[in-house]
Amino acid sequence: MAQIVDTNSFRQGMMIKWEDSIWEILDCQHHKMGRGGAIVRTKLRNIYSGSIIETSFRAGERFERVVFDERKAQFIYKEGDNYVFMDMESYDQIYVPKSVLGDKALYLSDNLEVSLELYEGNIVGIELPNTVSLKVVDTPPGYKGDTVSGGGKPATLETGLTITVPMFVEVGDIVLVDTRTGEYLERDKSKGA
Numbered sequence: 001m002a003q004i005v006d007t008n009s010f011r012q013g014m015m016i017k018w019e020d021s022i023w024e025i026l027d028c029q030h031h032k033m034g035r036g037g038a039i040v041r042t043k044l045r046n047i048y049s050g051s052i053i054e055t056s057f058r059a060g061e062r063f064e065r066v067v068f069d070e071r072k073a074q075f076i077y078k079e080g081d082n083y084v085f086m087d088m089e090s091y092d093q094i095y096v097p098k099s100v101l102g103d104k105a106l107y108l109s110d111n112l113e114v115s116l117e118l119y120e121g122n123i124v125g126i127e128l129p130n131t132v133s134l135k136v137v138d139t140p141p142g143y144k145g146d147t148v149s150g151g152g153k154p155a156t157l158e159t160g161l162t163i164t165v166p167m168f169v170e171v172g173d174i175v176l177v178d179t180r181t182g183e184y185l186e187r188d189k190s191k192g193a
Contacts, residue, residue: 003065007040007057015066022047022066047124050099068117075108083108085116096123106161107132107179128179133188134158135174142167
């Protein structure tokens with residue numbers, strides 16, 4: 001049975017059916033319009049084509065929510081434009097094109113466990129853990145006197161992701177990154193950084 005949601009229930013990451021396709025809600029904002037009714041401004045990504053659009057819906061408009069089957073998998077390596085995962089139950093290798101992963105590919109490091117999202121038997125995305133540990137491969141040097149509370153500097157991580165880190169972070173450090181926001185959390189002390 002289909003699960004129906006209205007625009008008041010929209011949240012980032014939710015998937016809905018709209019215009020004969022499946023869309024991921026990247027952003028949504030509720031706006032009250034003077035005398036008129038409220039609207040919900042959204043930024044949506046088509047999970048098949050990867051195209052991103054911005055559109056508005058009337059408050060209370062109803063949509064079918066898409067709920068995926070999930071399969072636990074482990075990222076093992078990249079081959080061309082495909083990312084190769086190992087199914088944690090069958091140990092089969094599963095090839096997922098970069099176009100399906102989008103920016104989530106920037107958080108994939110060796111042996112990272114994820115959930116593959118399937119809809120009608122096809123892989124349409126992945127669910128990452130909330131935080132990942134990644135190695136800093138390039139960042140300008142910090143200077144004596146820089147403190148934790150000071151500004152930040154750009155750092156390129158092993159996957160190609162660029163984030164802002166505190167001045168004390170150095171090349172070779174392992175840092176924890178929030179996969180929902182793309183923000184630095186802390187140095188990963190469990191990895192000996």
